[in-house]
Amino acid sequence: MTTMTDTSLREFKMPDVGEGLTEAEILKWYVQPGDTVTDGQIVCEVETAKAAVELPIPYDGVVRELHFPEGTTVDVGTSIIAVAVAGGAAPASAPAPASAPAGEAAPAEPAVKSAPAPASAPAAKKPEGRKPVLVGYGVAESSTKRRPRKGVPAAAVPAEDTLYAATAIQGVQGELNGHGHAPGVQRPLAKPPVRKLAKDLGVDLATITPSGPDGIITREDVHAAVARPKAPEPVAEAPAAPAAPAVAPAPAVSYDGARETRIPVKGVRKATAAAMVGSAFTAPHVTEFVTVDVTRTMKLVEELKQDKEMQGLRVNPLLLIAKALLVAIRRHPDINASWDEAAQEIVVKHYVNLGIAAATPRGLIVPNIKDAHAKTLPQLAESLGELVSTAKEGRTSPAAMQGGTVTITNVGVFGIDTGTPILNPGESAILAVGAIRLQPWVHKGKVKPRQVTTLALSFDHRLVDGELGSKVLADVAAILEQPKRLITWA
Numbered sequence: 001m002t003t004m005t006d007t008s009l010r011e012f013k014m015p016d017v018g019e020g021l022t023e024a025e026i027l028k029w030y031v032q033p034g035d036t037v038t039d040g041q042i043v044c045e046v047e048t049a050k051a052a053v054e055l056p057i058p059y060d061g062v063v064r065e066l067h068f069p070e071g072t073t074v075d076v077g078t079s080i081i082a083v084a085v086a087g088g089a090a091p092a093s094a095p096a097p098a099s100a101p102a103g104e105a106a107p108a109e110p111a112v113k114s115a116p117a118p119a120s121a122p123a124a125k126k127p128e129g130r131k132p133v134l135v136g137y138g139v140a141e142s143s144t145k146r147r148p149r150k151g152v153p154a155a156a157v158p159a160e161d162t163l164y165a166a167t168a169i170q171g172v173q174g175e176l177n178g179h180g181h182a183p184g185v186q187r188p189l190a191k192p193p194v195r196k197l198a199k200d201l202g203v204d205l206a207t208i209t210p211s212g213p214d215g216i217i218t219r220e221d222v223h224a225a226v227a228r229p230k231a232p233e234p235v236a237e238a239p240a241a242p243a244a245p246a247v248a249p250a251p252a253v254s255y256d257g258a259r260e261t262r263i264p265v266k267g268v269r270k271a272t273a274a275a276m277v278g279s280a281f282t283a284p285h286v287t288e289f290v291t292v293d294v295t296r297t298m299k300l301v302e303e304l305k306q307d308k309e310m311q312g313l314r315v316n317p318l319l320l321i322a323k324a325l326l327v328a329i330r331r332h333p334d335i336n337a338s339w340d341e342a343a344q345e346i347v348v349k350h351y352v353n354l355g356i357a358a359a360t361p362r363g364l365i366v367p368n369i370k371d372a373h374a375k376t377l378p379q380l381a382e383s384l385g386e387l388v389s390t391a392k393e394g395r396t397s398p399a400a401m402q403g404g405t406v407t408i409t410n411v412g413v414f415g416i417d418t419g420t421p422i423l424n425p426g427e428s429a430i431l432a433v434g435a436i437r438l439q440p441w442v443h444k445g446k447v448k449p450r451q452v453t454t455l456a457l458s459f460d461h462r463l464v465d466g467e468l469g470s471k472v473l474a475d476v477a478a479i480l481e482q483p484k485r486l487i488t489w490a
Contacts, residue, residue, distance in 0.1 A: 009064060011079035012057055014046070021398075024048045025073045025266060026080065035063045043081060046074075051365065051396050061085035070192075073266060190217040198222045202258075275425045283339070283460040287420040288469055292477040293441055295451040300483045304377075313381040314388065318356075318410055320483065321433055321476070323380060325408060326352060326373055327489050328475035335472045336405050337428050339462050346463045355407035355424055356384070358391045366424050367396045368404040412436060418454040428464050431476065432456040453480075 014024055024046040031043045042054045043063075061083040068074055188205040190198070194217055198205050203225050205217055212218040265273060297320050304315045329336050329352055337348045354372035358365050367390070369375070369383045390396050407424045412435035421432045434454040441450035457473040479485045 008085055010059055010061065010083050010085050012043075012055075012081045012083065013079050014074045014076050015055070016076045021048050021076060023073050023075050024053075026068055026070050027052060029066055029070060031063050031066075031081075033063050033065055037061060037063060037083060048398065051398050051401065052394055053397070057081070057083065059083065059085050188217055189215050194219055194222060276422050279423050279425045283423055284462060285420070285423065285458050286461045286464075286466070286469065287456055287458040288466075288473050289418060289454060289456050290473055290477045291452060291454045292481050293443065293450045294436060294453050294480045295443075297480045297483050298436065298451045309378055310381060313378060314385040315381060317436060318408070318433070319377070319381050319384060320486075321410075321431075321480065322354060322356075322372070322384070322408060323377060323486060324476045324479035325406070325431055326354065326380075327479060327486060328472045329406065330373065331475055331489060332468060332472050334468055335429050335459070335464060337463055338405070338426050339428070339460060349405045351405070353403050353405045355404035355427070356387060357407060357409035358396075360391065360394065365391070365396055365401055366404060366407055367391060367400040368407075370403070406430070408433065412453065418456045420456060421458050423458060423460060427460075429457060429459045429469070429472070431473075432458070455480075 025048075026044055027047050028045040029043070030045070031037060031041075037043060037057050038060050039058060040056045043057045045052055045054050047053075063081065064084050065082040067078075067080050067082070074080055188208065189210065189212075190205055195205065197219055198208075198217075201222060203222055205222075208217050208221050208225050210217040211221050294317070297317060301315060301317055301320060304310045333350070334348060336352055337346050340347050351371055352373035353368040353370050355366040355368040358367065367387050369380070369387060372380060372383070375383060387396075387400075390400070404424055404427060406427055407421075407430040409419075409421050409430060410433045411419050411421075412433050415435050418434040419432050421430045423430050432455070434456070436451050436453045438449050439452040440447050441452055442448075443450055455473060455477060457469055457476075459469045475489075479489070
């Protein structure tokens with residue numbers, strides 16, 4: 001690599017990517033020391049208490065040092081990466097250049113979004129993982145995935161292990177726990193999630209024959225190692241076990257790995273836990289239920305799928321449930337409010353930012369559709385589709401989760417009939433939608449099979465009394481039973 005002349009060291013600090021956030025966890029580095037970066041290039045992905053966010057570097061240069069390994073939680077305002085830039089004076093607060101020479105580490109694959117990367121720096125693959133489940137759109141495959149715990153500083157990674165620069169940081173934790181290899185010794189190739197799986201199952205990666213491309217150990221290799229019989233471990237000064245013991249030993253329960261797993265509570269999950277506790281013990285919750293025949297709504301869904309105005313849009317029961325709730329709020333606007341404790345006032349919102357609860361590997365998030373009350377049915381369908389796509393990609397921004405006024409959570413996709421949802425903090429109502437099932441129902445004086453579901457509305461009893469909550473829930477049920485009310489009531 002060509003040596004840069006007249007360079008200065010620039011320190012890129014952890015920004016506040018939300019509103020008033022104090023810390024963020026580094027999920028993934030897309031660059032390594034020695035890589036060339038350009039203004040606007042994505043250098044890392046961080047997780048705040050609200051969402052995962054990609055951080056672009058604001059200048060051109062060569063990466064000198066990564067101050068923290070992946071999995072480390074860093075305070076806002078703390079420098080996380082040092083970059084040598086050509087020309088200009090170094091900032092007064094910039095520390096001396098890192099001791100690790102630039103260019104020694106094998107370059108990883110940086111990810112580029114807003115600015116093209118140099119030809120020598122191909123785009124990195126984004127972290128793979130379970131797709132988030134948007135509550136209302138189905139269940140993703142079951143899997144358990146944890147990010148590595150906070151580890152030692154990046155400077156502790158052996159320089160000799162440059163062949164595995166992309167996974168060296170995660171490997172430090174494994175080495176400290178007895179599952180790694182000494183510095184200078186070649187480590188088995190495996191992605192961080194696979195290393196984590198092997199650690200949890202008590203499998204030494206050095207004993208596994210890799211089957212993946214370029215000699216990479218896969219999850220299947222780890223599971224296969226667990227499944228095959230284990231060779232007996234030698235025991236010092238212990239006599240060989242008798243071939244046929246006179247007394248059969250007591251049956252032992254065999255566990256692969258630890259009997260317990262401890263998952264650090266941080267990021268989105270930590271913020272959600274605190275918010276739910278605060279909501280549950282601050283707002284006096286009341287939940288009401290109604291079971292309703294939604295056969296006509298299901299027929300309307302099928303008709304709308306064939307409508308030219310709805311072509312290419314996401315049309316499902318959740319769309320009509322959302323529209324029904326918006327109509328009910330228009331008829332009873334006091335339900336769309338919040339409680340101002342400091343001022344001892346009820347704040348009625350004249351707009352509806354409709355939240356849709358989504359379950360993701362990082363925890364529960366509630367992105368919302370801004371000004372949903374002003375959208376036509378096709379526009380609402382388009383907004384729901386965008387919300388789904390963004391959530392599945394794990395790119396829901398903090399702004400998309402702020403300012404919600406009322407929420408829908410669809411537990412029915414999990415086969416659940418209903419629940420008692422906890423209010424999203426700052427909101428006065430949340431509607432839970434249960435599974436839609438074919439059930440015997442009295443229809444026009446006769447028992448017939450009908451599509452039936454149960455709705456549950458939780459509300460803050462400080463500002464929503466039983467009459468108001470009941471009217472809103474009854475309106476939603478009436479619209480779903482007779483969807484033509486969408487026309488007459490809207």
